[in-house]
Amino acid sequence: MKKIDSNKEWKKWGEIDPLFGVASWKNREKNGSNPWTDRDFYQLGEKDWRDFLRHWEKYGVNKESCLEIGCGAGRITMQLASYFNSVHAIDVSDKMIEYAKNNISTSSVIFFISNGFDIPLHDQSVYSVFSTHVFQHFDSLQVAESYFAEISRVMKPSGTLMIHLPIYKWPSQHRIFKMIYAARNTISNVRAKYQRLLMQYGHRKPIMRQLMYPLEYFYEYMPKYNFKDIELSVFVTKSNNVPHPFLFARRNN
Numbered sequence: 001m002k003k004i005d006s007n008k009e010w011k012k013w014g015e016i017d018p019l020f021g022v023a024s025w026k027n028r029e030k031n032g033s034n035p036w037t038d039r040d041f042y043q044l045g046e047k048d049w050r051d052f053l054r055h056w057e058k059y060g061v062n063k064e065s066c067l068e069i070g071c072g073a074g075r076i077t078m079q080l081a082s083y084f085n086s087v088h089a090i091d092v093s094d095k096m097i098e099y100a101k102n103n104i105s106t107s108s109v110i111f112f113i114s115n116g117f118d119i120p121l122h123d124q125s126v127y128s129v130f131s132t133h134v135f136q137h138f139d140s141l142q143v144a145e146s147y148f149a150e151i152s153r154v155m156k157p158s159g160t161l162m163i164h165l166p167i168y169k170w171p172s173q174h175r176i177f178k179m180i181y182a183a184r185n186t187i188s189n190v191r192a193k194y195q196r197l198l199m200q201y202g203h204r205k206p207i208m209r210q211l212m213y214p215l216e217y218f219y220e221y222m223p224k225y226n227f228k229d230i231e232l233s234v235f236v237t238k239s240n241n242v243p244h245p246f247l248f249a250r251r252n253n
């Protein structure tokens, strides 16, 4: 993989409105009627983390070290910092990371600006990997695949991952559904290209793409990347009463 087209829009969100770029709730833009305050934003992270952690602990999580992919303005990173002994947090947006750094003072977190597909860590250097509201914005499954290969490389044996991503299930295996999905992706790619062109000339707000993952995908691919005990779990976060699908997996020994 050479470059990620979506990095540009995420850099832009970091510049114009990092908190809304992370939590795009109605009226909570910088100029909206009820803009995010730092207090509300990080409290939202605390509340969501409580829901996430309950499920991760049930599956099994090692508190020694954690990598967070797509940390944004540090909404969840702040919580990871008080749970894990050490945290590596990566994001493609320098301004998001700057915002997070200004609000998280603990020395247990190390931030990295990343290229959107590599993980700047040594082989087998972390036990746990977490990501939320990030994999849903990738341009294609290839970006996720590149990350799964990288996660497998940097994770210690028996470490676990918890990754939020939208999942769908085909109504049947009939090829018509695959054709509909492929057509939908083609239209979405053309639209994104057009919107990015407008963005380049300053005509519109940065986009946020939405990618869905076929349920079967994880059971087919994760074992190839050296993962076992694959589980999908959907639960409601209390902050907004919305069901959140998560992937859990354990690195082989």
Ligand SMILES: C[S@@+](CC[C@H](N)C(=O)[O-])C[C@H]1O[C@@H](n2cnc3c(N)ncnc32)[C@H](O)[C@@H]1O
Pocket: 004, 006, 010, 011, 021, 022, 023, 069, 070, 071, 072, 073, 074, 075, 076, 090, 091, 092, 093, 096, 114, 115, 116, 117, 131, 132, 133, 134, 137, 143
């Ligand atoms: C909606 S925000 C979520 C931030 C954070 N995970 C949270 O829930 O508070 C998405 C974040 O993912 C980052 N991001 C997008 N594509 C990425 C990629 N390929 N690799 C790493 N980070 C990425 C964006 O810059 C942005 O900060």
